[in-house]
Amino acid sequence: MNKVSKWIIAISVVLPTLLEVIDTSVVNVSLDHIRGSLSAGIDEATWTITAYLVSNAIVIPLTGWFSRFFGRKRYLIFSVILFTVSSFMCGSSRTLSSLVFFRILQGVGGGALQPLSQAILLEAFPPAQYGMAMAMFGIGVMVGPIVGPVLGGWITDNWSWPWIFYINIPLGILSVIMIMLFIRDPSYIRRTQQKIDFLGMGLVAVGIGCLQFVLDKGQREDWFSSALITRFSIISVVCLILFVIVELRQRDPILHLKVFKDISFSTANSIMFIAFFVLFGTIVLLPIFSQQLLGYNSFLSGLVLAPGGVATLITMPIAGKLVSKVNPKAVLFTGLSILGYSTFVMTRFNLYVDFWTIAWSRAVMGFGMGLVFIPLTTMAFATIKKEELGNATSIFNLTRNLAGSFGVAFVTTLLARRAQFHRARFIExxxxxxxxxxxxxxxxxxxxxxxxxxxxxxxxxxxxxxxxLKQSNLFSFTDAFHFSTVLLICILPLVFLLKQPNHNETVPAGH
Structure with a gap:
Protein backbone atom coordinates (compact mmCIF):
# COMPACT_ATOMS: atom_id res chain seq x y z
CA MET A 1 0.00 0.00 0.00
CA ASN A 2 1.39 3.41 -0.90
CA LYS A 3 1.63 6.17 1.64
CA VAL A 4 -1.03 8.42 0.09
CA SER A 5 -3.77 5.77 -0.03
CA LYS A 6 -2.99 4.77 3.55
CA TRP A 7 -3.71 8.25 4.86
CA ILE A 8 -6.77 8.65 2.64
CA ILE A 9 -8.15 5.46 4.17
CA ALA A 10 -7.46 6.89 7.62
CA ILE A 11 -9.36 10.10 6.84
CA SER A 12 -12.21 8.12 5.27
CA VAL A 13 -12.91 6.14 8.45
CA VAL A 14 -11.90 8.67 11.12
CA LEU A 15 -14.25 11.38 9.81
CA PRO A 16 -17.51 9.46 10.45
CA THR A 17 -16.10 8.18 13.76
CA LEU A 18 -15.50 11.76 14.89
CA LEU A 19 -19.07 12.71 13.94
CA GLU A 20 -20.46 9.74 15.86
CA VAL A 21 -18.46 10.45 19.03
CA ILE A 22 -19.37 14.16 18.96
CA ASP A 23 -23.05 13.22 18.71
CA THR A 24 -22.87 11.34 22.02
CA SER A 25 -22.45 14.67 23.84
CA VAL A 26 -23.50 17.42 21.42
CA VAL A 27 -27.14 17.29 22.57
CA ASN A 28 -26.34 17.78 26.27
CA VAL A 29 -25.99 21.56 26.14
CA SER A 30 -29.00 21.95 23.83
CA LEU A 31 -31.50 20.12 26.03
CA ASP A 32 -33.13 23.27 27.35
CA HIS A 33 -33.71 24.62 23.83
CA ILE A 34 -35.03 21.25 22.64
CA ARG A 35 -37.33 21.00 25.67
CA GLY A 36 -38.75 24.46 25.06
CA SER A 37 -39.13 23.99 21.33
CA LEU A 38 -40.94 20.65 21.65
CA SER A 39 -42.93 21.54 24.79
CA ALA A 40 -41.40 18.73 26.84
CA GLY A 41 -40.22 18.36 30.42
CA ILE A 42 -36.52 18.10 31.22
CA ASP A 43 -36.84 14.39 32.16
CA GLU A 44 -38.59 13.72 28.87
CA ALA A 45 -35.95 15.67 26.95
CA THR A 46 -33.12 13.59 28.43
CA TRP A 47 -34.50 10.61 26.52
CA THR A 48 -32.88 12.14 23.44
CA ILE A 49 -29.54 11.37 25.10
CA THR A 50 -30.48 8.03 26.67
CA ALA A 51 -32.04 6.68 23.45
CA TYR A 52 -28.83 7.35 21.51
CA LEU A 53 -26.55 5.86 24.17
CA VAL A 54 -28.63 2.70 24.58
CA SER A 55 -28.96 1.94 20.85
CA ASN A 56 -25.28 2.79 20.35
CA ALA A 57 -24.21 0.42 23.13
CA ILE A 58 -26.39 -2.41 21.74
CA VAL A 59 -24.90 -2.23 18.24
CA ILE A 60 -21.21 -2.12 19.22
CA PRO A 61 -20.91 -5.80 20.30
CA LEU A 62 -22.85 -6.91 17.20
CA THR A 63 -20.60 -5.06 14.76
CA GLY A 64 -18.09 -7.84 14.13
CA TRP A 65 -20.82 -10.36 13.32
CA PHE A 66 -22.75 -7.95 11.07
CA SER A 67 -19.60 -7.12 9.11
CA ARG A 68 -18.94 -10.83 8.57
CA PHE A 69 -22.53 -11.49 7.54
CA PHE A 70 -23.12 -8.51 5.22
CA GLY A 71 -19.53 -7.66 4.24
CA ARG A 72 -17.63 -4.98 6.12
CA LYS A 73 -17.53 -2.27 3.46
CA ARG A 74 -21.22 -2.70 2.71
CA TYR A 75 -22.11 -2.58 6.41
CA LEU A 76 -19.91 0.49 6.95
CA ILE A 77 -21.59 2.36 4.09
CA PHE A 78 -25.03 1.37 5.39
CA SER A 79 -24.11 2.61 8.90
CA VAL A 80 -22.87 6.00 7.67
CA ILE A 81 -25.96 6.46 5.47
CA LEU A 82 -28.30 5.52 8.32
CA PHE A 83 -26.43 7.90 10.65
CA THR A 84 -26.61 10.74 8.12
CA VAL A 85 -30.27 10.27 7.16
CA SER A 86 -31.38 9.93 10.77
CA SER A 87 -29.39 13.11 11.59
CA PHE A 88 -31.49 14.97 9.03
CA MET A 89 -34.68 13.46 10.46
CA CYS A 90 -33.62 14.42 14.01
CA GLY A 91 -33.24 18.04 12.95
CA SER A 92 -36.59 17.93 11.15
CA SER A 93 -38.47 16.46 14.12
CA ARG A 94 -41.35 18.51 15.48
CA THR A 95 -42.35 16.22 18.34
CA LEU A 96 -40.31 14.69 21.12
CA SER A 97 -41.40 11.13 20.27
CA SER A 98 -40.18 11.47 16.68
CA LEU A 99 -36.88 12.98 17.84
CA VAL A 100 -36.30 10.09 20.27
CA PHE A 101 -37.17 7.56 17.54
CA PHE A 102 -34.68 9.05 15.08
CA ARG A 103 -32.04 9.34 17.81
CA ILE A 104 -32.41 5.58 18.28
CA LEU A 105 -31.82 5.08 14.55
CA GLN A 106 -28.88 7.47 14.70
CA GLY A 107 -27.37 5.40 17.52
CA VAL A 108 -27.89 2.20 15.51
CA GLY A 109 -26.05 3.74 12.57
CA GLY A 110 -23.30 5.24 14.70
CA GLY A 111 -22.62 2.25 16.95
CA ALA A 112 -20.71 0.33 14.26
CA LEU A 113 -18.46 3.22 13.23
CA GLN A 114 -15.91 3.06 16.05
CA PRO A 115 -15.07 -0.69 15.92
CA LEU A 116 -15.16 -0.80 12.12
CA SER A 117 -12.90 2.24 11.80
CA GLN A 118 -10.43 0.83 14.29
CA ALA A 119 -10.29 -2.55 12.55
CA ILE A 120 -9.76 -0.92 9.13
CA LEU A 121 -6.99 1.31 10.45
CA LEU A 122 -5.18 -1.63 12.05
CA GLU A 123 -5.26 -3.43 8.71
CA ALA A 124 -4.33 -0.40 6.60
CA PHE A 125 -1.18 0.36 8.61
CA PRO A 126 1.70 -2.09 9.12
CA PRO A 127 2.32 -3.16 12.75
CA ALA A 128 5.33 -0.85 12.95
CA GLN A 129 2.94 2.08 12.41
CA TYR A 130 0.10 0.90 14.67
CA GLY A 131 0.89 3.82 16.97
CA MET A 132 0.20 6.41 14.28
CA ALA A 133 -2.95 4.54 13.19
CA MET A 134 -4.31 4.62 16.74
CA ALA A 135 -3.31 8.27 17.07
CA MET A 136 -5.62 9.03 14.14
CA PHE A 137 -8.38 6.94 15.70
CA GLY A 138 -7.78 8.46 19.13
CA ILE A 139 -8.28 12.00 17.86
CA GLY A 140 -11.89 11.14 17.15
CA VAL A 141 -12.50 9.09 20.28
CA MET A 142 -10.72 11.32 22.80
CA VAL A 143 -11.31 14.82 21.46
CA GLY A 144 -14.92 14.23 20.37
CA PRO A 145 -16.47 14.24 23.88
CA ILE A 146 -14.80 17.58 24.64
CA VAL A 147 -15.55 19.21 21.29
CA GLY A 148 -19.19 18.04 21.38
CA PRO A 149 -20.56 20.29 24.16
CA VAL A 150 -18.61 23.34 22.95
CA LEU A 151 -19.72 22.86 19.34
CA GLY A 152 -23.29 22.12 20.38
CA GLY A 153 -23.48 25.23 22.53
CA TRP A 154 -22.07 27.49 19.82
CA ILE A 155 -24.38 26.13 17.12
CA THR A 156 -27.44 26.34 19.37
CA ASP A 157 -26.68 29.91 20.45
CA ASN A 158 -25.83 31.21 16.98
CA TRP A 159 -28.20 29.17 14.79
CA SER A 160 -30.75 26.80 16.37
CA TRP A 161 -30.74 23.32 17.87
CA PRO A 162 -31.70 21.42 14.64
CA TRP A 163 -28.35 22.48 13.17
CA ILE A 164 -26.45 20.29 15.66
CA PHE A 165 -27.88 17.45 13.54
CA TYR A 166 -27.86 19.09 10.10
CA ILE A 167 -24.11 19.72 10.39
CA ASN A 168 -23.61 15.95 10.02
CA ILE A 169 -25.21 15.77 6.57
CA PRO A 170 -22.47 17.17 4.26
CA LEU A 171 -19.73 15.41 6.22
CA GLY A 172 -21.72 12.16 6.17
CA ILE A 173 -22.16 12.37 2.39
CA LEU A 174 -18.42 13.04 1.98
CA SER A 175 -17.66 10.02 4.19
CA VAL A 176 -19.87 7.71 2.10
CA ILE A 177 -18.17 8.84 -1.13
CA MET A 178 -14.68 8.33 0.34
CA ILE A 179 -15.55 4.90 1.73
CA MET A 180 -16.97 3.79 -1.64
CA LEU A 181 -13.84 4.98 -3.45
CA PHE A 182 -11.03 4.02 -1.09
CA ILE A 183 -12.09 1.23 1.29
CA ARG A 184 -11.86 -2.41 0.28
CA ASP A 185 -12.54 -5.60 2.19
CA PRO A 186 -9.40 -7.73 2.61
CA SER A 187 -9.43 -11.19 1.10
CA TYR A 188 -10.12 -12.98 4.39
CA ILE A 189 -13.32 -10.98 5.05
CA ARG A 190 -16.05 -12.46 2.95
CA ARG A 191 -19.79 -12.50 3.33
CA THR A 192 -20.72 -15.66 5.18
CA GLN A 193 -23.95 -17.60 5.05
CA GLN A 194 -23.62 -18.67 8.67
CA LYS A 195 -26.67 -19.47 10.74
CA ILE A 196 -28.05 -16.38 12.44
CA ASP A 197 -27.66 -16.57 16.22
CA PHE A 198 -30.99 -14.96 17.08
CA LEU A 199 -30.80 -16.01 20.74
CA GLY A 200 -27.36 -14.52 21.29
CA MET A 201 -28.32 -11.38 19.39
CA GLY A 202 -31.43 -10.91 21.51
CA LEU A 203 -29.67 -11.59 24.81
CA VAL A 204 -26.81 -9.14 24.19
CA ALA A 205 -29.17 -6.46 22.87
CA VAL A 206 -31.48 -6.66 25.90
CA GLY A 207 -28.61 -7.13 28.39
CA ILE A 208 -26.46 -4.23 27.19
CA GLY A 209 -29.49 -2.02 26.53
CA CYS A 210 -30.86 -2.50 30.05
CA LEU A 211 -27.39 -2.01 31.56
CA GLN A 212 -26.89 1.27 29.71
CA PHE A 213 -30.35 2.42 30.83
CA VAL A 214 -29.55 1.60 34.47
CA LEU A 215 -26.23 3.46 34.35
CA ASP A 216 -27.79 6.49 32.69
CA LYS A 217 -30.88 6.76 34.91
CA GLY A 218 -29.74 5.10 38.15
CA GLN A 219 -28.64 8.11 40.19
CA ARG A 220 -31.64 10.20 39.12
CA GLU A 221 -33.99 7.38 40.22
CA ASP A 222 -32.04 6.72 43.46
CA TRP A 223 -30.79 3.38 42.19
CA PHE A 224 -32.36 0.29 43.75
CA SER A 225 -34.96 2.19 45.73
CA SER A 226 -36.61 2.48 42.31
CA ALA A 227 -38.56 -0.59 41.17
CA LEU A 228 -37.84 0.31 37.54
CA ILE A 229 -34.06 0.36 38.04
CA THR A 230 -34.21 -2.88 40.02
CA ARG A 231 -36.17 -4.67 37.29
CA PHE A 232 -33.86 -3.45 34.53
CA SER A 233 -30.80 -4.47 36.58
CA ILE A 234 -32.13 -8.00 37.10
CA ILE A 235 -33.01 -8.33 33.40
CA SER A 236 -29.54 -7.09 32.42
CA VAL A 237 -27.67 -9.48 34.73
CA VAL A 238 -29.74 -12.50 33.73
CA CYS A 239 -29.47 -11.76 30.00
CA LEU A 240 -25.71 -11.16 30.09
CA ILE A 241 -25.05 -14.35 32.07
CA LEU A 242 -27.18 -16.36 29.65
CA PHE A 243 -25.42 -14.62 26.74
CA VAL A 244 -22.00 -15.77 27.95
CA ILE A 245 -23.23 -19.34 28.41
CA VAL A 246 -24.91 -19.44 24.98
CA GLU A 247 -22.04 -17.83 23.09
CA LEU A 248 -19.41 -20.17 24.51
CA ARG A 249 -21.42 -23.09 23.12
CA GLN A 250 -22.27 -21.55 19.74
CA ARG A 251 -20.41 -22.56 16.60
CA ASP A 252 -20.88 -19.11 15.03
CA PRO A 253 -21.39 -16.76 17.99
CA ILE A 254 -22.26 -13.08 17.80
CA LEU A 255 -19.16 -12.34 19.89
CA HIS A 256 -16.17 -14.67 20.05
CA LEU A 257 -15.64 -14.43 23.81
CA LYS A 258 -12.76 -16.88 23.65
CA VAL A 259 -10.60 -13.94 22.57
CA PHE A 260 -10.34 -13.19 26.29
CA LYS A 261 -8.03 -16.21 26.58
CA ASP A 262 -5.42 -13.85 25.13
CA ILE A 263 -3.79 -12.44 28.28
CA SER A 264 -2.56 -9.28 26.57
CA PHE A 265 -6.01 -8.47 25.16
CA SER A 266 -7.79 -9.17 28.46
CA THR A 267 -5.28 -7.07 30.40
CA ALA A 268 -5.58 -4.19 27.94
CA ASN A 269 -9.37 -4.24 28.35
CA SER A 270 -8.99 -4.07 32.13
CA ILE A 271 -6.60 -1.12 31.96
CA MET A 272 -8.79 0.60 29.36
CA PHE A 273 -11.85 0.22 31.59
CA ILE A 274 -10.18 1.86 34.60
CA ALA A 275 -8.50 4.64 32.57
CA PHE A 276 -11.74 5.68 30.86
CA PHE A 277 -13.70 5.19 34.09
CA VAL A 278 -11.46 7.85 35.65
CA LEU A 279 -11.37 10.07 32.55
CA PHE A 280 -15.13 10.36 32.09
CA GLY A 281 -15.64 10.62 35.84
CA THR A 282 -13.39 13.66 36.09
CA ILE A 283 -14.89 15.23 32.95
CA VAL A 284 -18.20 15.18 34.83
CA LEU A 285 -16.78 16.18 38.23
CA LEU A 286 -14.78 19.25 37.23
CA PRO A 287 -17.65 21.28 35.66
CA ILE A 288 -19.89 20.46 38.65
CA PHE A 289 -17.11 21.47 41.04
CA SER A 290 -16.44 24.74 39.26
CA GLN A 291 -20.14 25.67 39.01
CA GLN A 292 -21.41 24.58 42.42
CA LEU A 293 -18.47 25.54 44.60
CA LEU A 294 -16.65 28.27 42.65
CA GLY A 295 -19.64 29.95 40.99
CA TYR A 296 -18.43 29.57 37.40
CA ASN A 297 -20.94 29.97 34.58
CA SER A 298 -21.52 27.26 31.96
CA PHE A 299 -18.99 28.72 29.53
CA LEU A 300 -16.16 28.91 32.08
CA SER A 301 -16.89 25.46 33.48
CA GLY A 302 -16.72 24.06 29.93
CA LEU A 303 -13.61 26.08 29.17
CA VAL A 304 -11.79 24.57 32.13
CA LEU A 305 -11.89 21.20 30.31
CA ALA A 306 -10.48 22.56 27.05
CA PRO A 307 -6.75 22.31 27.96
CA GLY A 308 -7.17 18.56 28.44
CA GLY A 309 -8.49 18.14 24.91
CA VAL A 310 -5.72 20.28 23.45
CA ALA A 311 -3.05 18.37 25.39
CA THR A 312 -4.43 15.03 24.18
CA LEU A 313 -4.56 16.28 20.60
CA ILE A 314 -0.90 17.34 20.77
CA THR A 315 0.30 14.25 22.63
CA MET A 316 -1.26 11.51 20.50
CA PRO A 317 0.91 11.96 17.38
CA ILE A 318 3.97 12.11 19.64
CA ALA A 319 2.90 8.91 21.41
CA GLY A 320 2.23 7.33 18.01
CA LYS A 321 5.86 7.83 17.04
CA LEU A 322 7.20 6.87 20.47
CA VAL A 323 5.64 3.40 20.53
CA SER A 324 7.54 2.43 17.37
CA LYS A 325 10.87 3.59 18.81
CA VAL A 326 10.73 2.61 22.50
CA ASN A 327 9.04 -0.07 24.58
CA PRO A 328 5.26 0.70 24.52
CA LYS A 329 5.04 -0.58 28.11
CA ALA A 330 7.28 2.27 29.26
CA VAL A 331 5.10 4.82 27.46
CA LEU A 332 1.93 3.31 28.96
CA PHE A 333 3.38 3.14 32.47
CA THR A 334 4.43 6.78 32.21
CA GLY A 335 0.98 7.78 30.96
CA LEU A 336 -0.82 6.00 33.79
CA SER A 337 1.54 7.57 36.33
CA ILE A 338 0.83 11.02 34.90
CA LEU A 339 -2.90 10.28 35.07
CA GLY A 340 -2.54 9.31 38.72
CA TYR A 341 -0.56 12.49 39.42
CA SER A 342 -3.27 14.64 37.79
CA THR A 343 -6.04 13.15 39.95
CA PHE A 344 -3.81 13.52 43.01
CA VAL A 345 -3.43 17.23 42.20
CA MET A 346 -7.24 17.42 42.11
CA THR A 347 -7.42 16.03 45.65
CA ARG A 348 -5.67 19.25 46.78
CA PHE A 349 -8.44 21.52 45.44
CA ASN A 350 -10.12 23.86 47.91
CA LEU A 351 -12.76 26.58 47.78
CA TYR A 352 -10.17 29.15 46.73
CA VAL A 353 -8.55 27.26 43.87
CA ASP A 354 -8.08 29.42 40.77
CA PHE A 355 -9.08 28.72 37.17
CA TRP A 356 -5.55 28.03 35.93
CA THR A 357 -4.84 25.43 38.61
CA ILE A 358 -7.90 23.45 37.54
CA ALA A 359 -7.08 23.92 33.86
CA TRP A 360 -3.49 22.78 34.49
CA SER A 361 -4.66 19.58 36.18
CA ARG A 362 -6.87 18.84 33.16
CA ALA A 363 -3.99 19.56 30.78
CA VAL A 364 -1.79 17.10 32.70
CA MET A 365 -4.58 14.51 32.52
CA GLY A 366 -4.97 15.09 28.78
CA PHE A 367 -1.23 14.64 28.31
CA GLY A 368 -1.36 11.40 30.29
CA MET A 369 -4.35 10.05 28.34
CA GLY A 370 -2.49 10.60 25.08
CA LEU A 371 0.36 8.48 26.42
CA VAL A 372 -2.09 5.83 27.65
CA PHE A 373 -4.45 5.38 24.72
CA ILE A 374 -1.91 4.85 21.92
CA PRO A 375 0.39 2.19 23.46
CA LEU A 376 -2.53 0.45 25.19
CA THR A 377 -4.53 0.13 21.97
CA THR A 378 -1.44 -0.94 20.06
CA MET A 379 -0.59 -3.73 22.52
CA ALA A 380 -4.24 -4.80 22.91
CA PHE A 381 -4.24 -6.11 19.33
CA ALA A 382 -0.58 -7.14 19.21
CA THR A 383 -1.40 -10.85 19.40
CA ILE A 384 -4.81 -10.80 17.68
CA LYS A 385 -5.04 -12.42 14.23
CA LYS A 386 -6.07 -10.12 11.38
CA GLU A 387 -9.24 -12.08 10.68
CA GLU A 388 -10.31 -11.65 14.33
CA LEU A 389 -9.77 -7.89 14.48
CA GLY A 390 -13.43 -7.04 13.80
CA ASN A 391 -14.58 -9.10 16.77
CA ALA A 392 -11.78 -7.81 19.01
CA THR A 393 -12.36 -4.15 18.18
CA SER A 394 -16.08 -4.57 18.92
CA ILE A 395 -15.28 -5.86 22.40
CA PHE A 396 -12.60 -3.22 23.00
CA ASN A 397 -14.88 -0.34 22.03
CA LEU A 398 -17.73 -1.77 24.10
CA THR A 399 -15.38 -1.88 27.10
CA ARG A 400 -14.42 1.75 26.58
CA ASN A 401 -18.02 2.95 26.21
CA LEU A 402 -19.23 1.02 29.25
CA ALA A 403 -16.26 2.32 31.25
CA GLY A 404 -17.40 5.87 30.56
CA SER A 405 -20.98 5.05 31.58
CA PHE A 406 -19.86 3.26 34.75
CA GLY A 407 -17.47 6.12 35.59
CA VAL A 408 -20.13 8.82 35.28
CA ALA A 409 -22.71 6.78 37.20
CA PHE A 410 -20.26 5.92 39.97
CA VAL A 411 -18.80 9.38 40.60
CA THR A 412 -22.19 11.11 40.60
CA THR A 413 -23.46 8.56 43.13
CA LEU A 414 -20.27 8.79 45.21
CA LEU A 415 -20.56 12.57 45.18
CA ALA A 416 -24.10 12.52 46.54
CA ARG A 417 -23.44 9.83 49.17
CA ARG A 418 -20.19 11.29 50.47
CA ALA A 419 -21.66 14.80 50.65
CA GLN A 420 -24.42 13.42 52.88
CA PHE A 421 -21.84 11.58 54.98
CA HIS A 422 -19.62 14.63 55.53
CA ARG A 423 -22.61 16.87 56.18
CA ALA A 424 -23.81 14.54 58.94
CA ARG A 425 -20.32 14.34 60.47
CA PHE A 426 -19.90 18.11 60.44
CA ILE A 427 -23.30 18.66 62.06
CA GLU A 428 -22.54 16.06 64.75
CA LEU A 469 -22.72 22.57 52.86
CA LYS A 470 -19.91 23.89 50.68
CA GLN A 471 -17.26 22.24 52.86
CA SER A 472 -19.09 18.88 52.88
CA ASN A 473 -19.45 19.06 49.09
CA LEU A 474 -15.76 19.91 48.76
CA PHE A 475 -14.83 16.84 50.81
CA SER A 476 -17.04 14.65 48.62
CA PHE A 477 -15.16 15.85 45.51
CA THR A 478 -11.78 15.16 47.09
CA ASP A 479 -13.00 11.67 48.08
CA ALA A 480 -13.88 10.98 44.44
CA PHE A 481 -10.48 12.22 43.26
CA HIS A 482 -8.71 10.13 45.94
CA PHE A 483 -10.60 7.05 44.78
CA SER A 484 -9.58 7.70 41.17
CA THR A 485 -5.93 8.06 42.18
CA VAL A 486 -5.97 4.74 44.07
CA LEU A 487 -7.59 2.97 41.11
CA LEU A 488 -4.88 4.19 38.74
CA ILE A 489 -2.10 3.14 41.12
CA CYS A 490 -3.62 -0.34 41.47
CA ILE A 491 -3.58 -1.04 37.72
CA LEU A 492 0.07 -0.09 37.20
CA PRO A 493 1.35 -3.68 37.71
CA LEU A 494 -0.99 -4.91 34.94
CA VAL A 495 1.19 -3.10 32.38
CA PHE A 496 3.83 -5.83 32.64
CA LEU A 497 1.35 -8.50 31.46
CA LEU A 498 0.96 -6.85 28.05
CA LYS A 499 2.83 -8.04 24.96
CA GLN A 500 4.56 -5.84 22.43
CA PRO A 501 3.46 -5.91 18.76
CA ASN A 502 5.56 -7.75 16.21
CA HIS A 503 6.85 -4.94 13.98
CA ASN A 504 8.15 -7.35 11.42
CA GLU A 505 4.64 -8.47 10.42
CA THR A 506 3.43 -7.30 7.04
CA VAL A 507 0.13 -5.82 5.96
CA PRO A 508 -2.34 -8.34 4.53
CA ALA A 509 -2.97 -8.47 0.84
CA GLY A 510 -6.47 -7.02 1.04
CA HIS A 511 -5.10 -3.48 0.92
Missing part, protein backbone atom coordinates in the same frame (compact mmCIF):
# COMPACT_ATOMS: atom_id res chain seq x y z
CA UNK A 429 -19.34 17.87 65.70
CA UNK A 430 -20.75 21.38 65.43
CA UNK A 431 -22.04 22.39 68.86
CA UNK A 432 -23.91 25.73 69.07
CA UNK A 433 -22.06 26.34 72.34
CA UNK A 434 -18.63 25.54 70.97
CA UNK A 435 -15.97 28.16 70.33
CA UNK A 436 -15.64 27.31 66.60
CA UNK A 437 -19.37 27.66 65.98
CA UNK A 438 -19.65 30.91 67.92
CA UNK A 439 -16.61 32.36 66.14
CA UNK A 440 -18.08 31.40 62.78
CA UNK A 441 -21.46 32.86 63.70
CA UNK A 442 -19.98 36.18 64.77
CA UNK A 443 -17.90 36.29 61.61
CA UNK A 444 -21.00 35.60 59.50
CA UNK A 445 -22.92 38.34 61.28
CA UNK A 446 -20.02 40.68 60.69
CA UNK A 447 -20.02 39.83 56.98
CA UNK A 448 -23.73 40.58 56.86
CA UNK A 449 -23.17 43.73 58.94
CA UNK A 450 -25.84 42.65 61.43
CA UNK A 451 -26.28 43.64 65.06
CA UNK A 452 -27.00 41.23 67.88
CA UNK A 453 -30.55 39.90 67.97
CA UNK A 454 -32.68 36.85 67.17
CA UNK A 455 -33.25 37.79 63.51
CA UNK A 456 -29.57 38.52 63.03
CA UNK A 457 -28.60 35.23 64.65
CA UNK A 458 -30.88 33.31 62.26
CA UNK A 459 -29.35 35.06 59.26
CA UNK A 460 -25.87 34.31 60.57
CA UNK A 461 -26.75 30.67 61.17
CA UNK A 462 -27.97 30.44 57.58
CA UNK A 463 -24.60 31.67 56.35
CA UNK A 464 -22.77 29.21 58.61
CA UNK A 465 -24.91 26.33 57.32
CA UNK A 466 -24.28 27.34 53.73
CA UNK A 467 -20.54 27.23 54.43
CA UNK A 468 -20.99 23.81 56.02
Missing amino acids: NLSPFGYTYQAGLHKAMGVLNLKAGAASAYAGQGLVYREL
